[in-house]
Amino acid sequence: MKYEVEVDINMPRESVIRLFDNPDNMKHWQPGLVRFEHLSGEPGEVGAKSKLYYRMGKREVEMIETITCKNLPNEFSGIYEAKGVWNHVQNHFIEIDENKTVWKSVNEFRCSGFLKIMIFLMPGIFKKETCKYLVNFKEFAESI
Template structure:
């Protein structure tokens, strides 16, 4: 399953990247993030891995993020792996005056019957979740509002 989402954030690209590239900021725009742990000696660089733990409703999900391409401020590509799901994220950051257009290409590959069925029956839920993270980042970047405030 593949889809693209995009949003315009009313901050200059340099400020956008600074806020996005700081792991401590993730808790302000990634709802449900409980913990993260750097798994590599070279955090933030190509090949680096980080473990991310989320609580979504009653479910707890742990995934590993791997940076596969880091060409900031233009692009950042990552892979997220968790049980039954392999997600490739290609993020592009376009300068538009004092604003930044964030374009995110998502590709989900499912394994196991349950996850394949979920991907087939609920593709909109994945896109909706991606867009929600983008909107929450926009709110955090523009106004400093954190998802932890609600």
């Protein structure tokens, strides 16, 4: 399944990137994030791997992030893998003017097991969750 979502952020692109590219800020806009742990490679650079730990309700989810493209301020992309889920995310940051940036997120999901059924029956859930993260980031960034 593939989809795109975007959000307008009322900030200069340089400021958006500074906030986005700092892993310490993730807890401010990713609900349920418990911990971010660097595993290998140069932190924050192409090829780097990190483990993200989330609490989602009563479940704990571990996800591996592999950075596949870091061409900031234009693009930051990665592959996110968890049990039964493979997600390729391309984040594009488009400067509209000196005080407005569009964050466009292009997502491709491949799932197995129960999640494969979920994608088929309710694909909107994945898109809605992605939108939530983008809006959370917008609110966090614009509140600073």
